[in-house]
Amino acid sequence: MxxxxxxxxxxxxxxxxxxxxxxxxxxxxxxxxxxxxxxxxxxxxxPEIYGAKTEILLKSGEEYDYQSQVYSSLAGFYSNYADITNQKRVLTSYDLVSKVLEKLDFDITFYVVGRVKTIPGTSLEPVDVDIEILNDRLYGKRIDFRILDTESYELSYEMGDENRSSIHNFDKEEISEAYRIKVNKKNGFYEEDISDLVRNHYQIEVNDINRLVSKFRSNLAIENVQYTSILAVTLENELEDRAKVFLDTLASVYIDYTIEKQIQLNDNTIQYIDLQISSVQEILDSIETEMELYMAANAILDLKREEEKYFNELVKYETSVKSLELQLEALSALEDYLERSTEEKLLPPAIYILDDDFLDKSLNALYNFQFGMDQELFDVTEDNIGIKQEEVRIDSMRTDLLTYIDNSRFAIKGRIGDISNTIAEYEYKIRSIPGSQRDLVEINRKLKVNEKMYTFLLEKRANTVIAKAAIIPQTSVIEKSRSVGLVAPDKERILLMxxxxxxxxxxxxxxxxxxxYERIENTRELKEATDIPIIGGIPKSAKAEETRLVVDLAPKSNIAEAFRSIRTSVQYMNPDHDVSTMLVTSLHPGEGKTFCTANIATIFSKAGKKVLVLDFDLHKPKVHQTFEMDNSVGLSTYLIGRIGWRECLMSSGIENLDVITSGPVPPNPSELVLSEKVTELMDEAKKEYDLVLIDTPPLLMISDAMVLRKHTDMGLFVMNTKMSTKQGVKYLEEIIETNKLQNSCILLNNIKQKRWHYYSNRYGYGYGYGYGYGYGYGYGEKKEKDR
Structure with missing residues (x-):
């Protein structure tokens, strides 16, 4: 166990x-x-969606040594481009996608409308269409295009709530308030069967640039290939070729975009150096002119060796002062850049003349934050909390940089002051030189200082020009766009879903x-559902209309054996005394209570018991039909006092079995069962009969059964497997418990033969009788032929 x-x-x-x-x-x-x-x-x-894929290497490393040296200070700046997250944003940015679409002719899509499916395309086979939308309300809407004959075609579309239609001629420009269109017939148009073209239905859809950018951005996906700086870019589109062309153009525009930034940065640096060179050149020209005039007017002697040494030292220190003054100018340019509007996206060129790593990295970081915020503004508004936080961070960095510039300016000015003191000492030492020679020394000193500055600027410019000539893309396409086939719809996945x-x-x-709504189909299930005693079960009959009194006409059938078992169960339910009165009812009409009443009565009569059947179903009587009797007189006529109960008594034709039918249906049947004559009838019937069976109306419809139950020893509730549910069983239990009905039991009717054989331990006879019949009541229902 x-x-x-x-x-x-x-x-x-x-x-x-x-x-x-x-x-x-x-x-x-x-x-x-x-x-x-x-x-x-x-x-x-x-619609079928196709995918295309390309791969872009962010930083190829294919640069020359002198280029990397010139741009060594740009490492922090270029790190923005090497940053994978930023590059994903750049590739999907509105500006970049917009530039791509401006190079492509993707604004028009054509459709061939079929009976079930609409197929997109890039052109219409029989004609060339050139269309321009003049009314923005027509963007994104499909215009129906139909060929009428070899000379004309029809356009129809919706404008607001209005349907519009126009007929135009081929090879002629047509202009309306909504569009301008010209449709040219292709070669071979006349040779085709015009009837086929007339039957075809085409559509034209024109999208504006904003709608196209949004569409392609939403269908663009970028993933970083693990452990590399390679971006895998994929695009989904209804047209396979269009997706491939877009990705190739996107890669080309993106590479040009990265080069454009480098070239622009280089040009700004050259422009700044040119301005400085021009300024120094003017100074040199004026000094040389001054020297020529002075030497012509004065007789100059050669300087002594010691004086020459003082002169060279003085030139060196003044050159340092000039270089520091150039740095002050660069700081002023940077300060002006920081104080101007944040619309500037490139670093000022003067930064590359300063040798200050902290300033360089700080400006690079500021640029990176500005660039990132500009990209985010394509997707969100300025009121976004993230944008507000970025603005606060940028303002804080700008303030810190301005403070650093002020401190740097103060330090440089201090350095200039120290060098100026040294210059003053050397100037004092060369005062021993005669006045005319001393003036020439001053002029020559200025010339030397500016010549060194000029040489320095020329070197910077030459290096920058060389770097510009050597600029190559820092990104490269390592795999051109290729189709990945059909990506949507995932028909297998949708089917499984x-x-x-x-x-x-x-x-x-x-x-x-x-x-x-689970129906109870056998006695085992019924026993599991309730504690009410189960008196037995009746198997289903395959030929319900062939016979009604199965026990009498087919005594060796399974049904007859089932009723014998019920007879035994009734006797064992009351071992102290025999059951003399039994009420038979059901919850619903059509469950077979009259059928069971008749056959129980028959099986008891065949056991030598004298049995009386009373048809107290005064609403829808059926007993007289079962026994094929006249129903002109019966219980209704007895209860109203017209005749005695013995005058209603009829023989069933079966030995020991008498029947009192219901009689004519009275207008007040429920009141009649409350009559004292019922008690008198039951008392007298029990004296003359061994068993009195009462057939009553269903419980759920009429309360007569509960009234009559007090006159009986036992209550038998018939349940049919077609209607028996656990809810019905619970309701029956509540009725029995509420009314404290003793000696109540359930009989399960209409058990399917297969289940009957199983639950009766395969006990059967196999005589092939057709037993049972249709015993539906008709309380608002059709008569049932199959129990």
């Missing part, structure tokens, strides 16, 4: 599953099948039926 309890799955569990599947197999099969058919037609109508949804729905319906 304990071993059986330890089993995870018991035999009862398997029976439950078998029953569940047996009752709902058609739901579990047909609903998913229906959903599969819906999925097939649904996916067939969906629909089938799964259908299965879930089928299971849901099946469980609802199991919980709320």
């Amino acid at each position: 304990s071993g059986q309890k330890s089993n995870i799955i018991t035999v009862e569990d398997l029976r439950t599953v078998q029953k569940f599947l047996g009752k709902n197999w058609y739901l579990l099969l047909l609903i998913p099948l229906f959903f599969a058919l819906v999925a097939y037609f649904y996916t067939h109508r969906l 629909f089938i799964g949804s259908g299965m879930i729905l089928a299971l849901f319906i099946a469980f609802i039926r199991l919980i709320f």
Whole structure:
């Protein structure tokens, strides 16, 4: 016993599953099948989406040594471009995608409308269409295009709530308030069968640049290839070739974009150096002119060796002062840049003349934040909390840089002051030189200082020009765009989803039926559902209309044996004394209570018991039909006092079995059962008969059965497997408990033969009789032929 309890799955569990599947197999099969058919037609109508893919290497490293040296200070700046997250944003930015689409002719899409599916294309086979939208309301709407004959065509479209249609001629420009169009016939147009073209239905859709940019951005996906600086760019589109062309153009525009930034940066640096060179050149020209005039007017002697040494030192220090003054100018340019509007996206060129790593990296970081915020503004507004936080961070960095520039300016001015003191010492030492020679020394000193500055600027300019000539893309396409085939719709996935949804729905319906509408199909299930005694079960008859009194006409049938078992069970329910009166009723009409009443009466009469059947169903009487009797007189005529009960008594034709039918249906049947004559009838009948059976109306419809129950020893409730549910059993239990009905039992009718053989331990006779009959009441229902 304990071993059986330890089993995870018991035999009862398997029976439950078998029953569940047996009752709902058609739901579990047909609903998913229906959903599969819906999925097939649904996916067939969906537009097919194709994918294309390309791969871009962010930093190839293909640069010359002198280029990397010149741009060594740009490492922090270029790190922005090497940053993968930023590059993803750049590739999907509105500006870049817009530039790509401006180079491509993607604004017009053509469609061939079929009976079930609409197929997109880049052109119409029979004609060339040149169309321009003049009314923005027509953007994104499909214009129906139909060829009428070899000379004309028709355009129709919706404008607001109005449907518009126009007929135009081929090879002629047509202008309306909504569009300008010219449709040219292609070569071979006349040779084709015009009837085929007339039957075809085409559509034209024109999109504006904003709609196209949004569409392509939403379908663009970028992934970083793991452990590399390679970006895999994919695009989904209804047209396979269009997706490939877009990706190739996107890669080209992106590479030009990175070069453009480098060239622009280089040009700004050259421009700044040219301004400085021009300024120094003017100074040199004026000094040389001054020297020529002075030497012509004065006789100059050569300087002594010691004086020459003082002169060279003085030139060196003044050159340093000039260089520091140039740095002050650069700081002023940077300060002006920081104080101007944040619309500037490139670093000022003067930064590359300063040898200050901290300033360089700080400006690079500021640029990176500005660039990132500008890219984010394509997707969000300035009121976004993230943008507000970025603005606060940029303002803080700008303030820190301005403070650093002020400190740097102060330090440089201090350095200039120190060098100026040294210059003053050397100037004092050369005062011993005669006045005319001393003036020439001053002029020559200025010339030397500016010549060194000029040489320095020329070197910077030459290096920058060389770097510009050597600029190559820092990004490269390592895999051109290629088609990856059909990516949507995923028909297999959709089919599985629909089938799964259908299965879930089928299971849901099946469980609802199991919980709320499960029918009890055998006595075992009935015993599990209630504590009310089960007196027995009646098997279903395959030929319900062939005979009604089965026990009498087919005494060796399974049904007759079932009623014999019921007779035995009735006798054992009251071992102290025999049951003399029994009430037979049911919850619903059509459950077979009259059939059971007649056959129970017959089986007891064949056992030598004298039996009387009373048809107290004064609403819809059926007993007289079962026994094929006249119903002109009966209980109704007795209860109203017209005749005595013995005058209503009729013989059934079966030995020991008498019947009192209901008689004519009275206008007040429920009041008649409350008559004292019922008590008198029962008292006298019990004296003359061994068993009195009362057939009553269904409990759920009429309360007569509860009134008559007090006159009987036993209550028999007939339940039919077609209507028996656990809710019905619970309701019956409540009735019995509320009314404290003793000696109540249930008889389960209409058990299917297969289940009957199983639950009766395969005990059967196999005589092939057709037993039972249709005993539906008709209380608002049709008569049932099959119990």
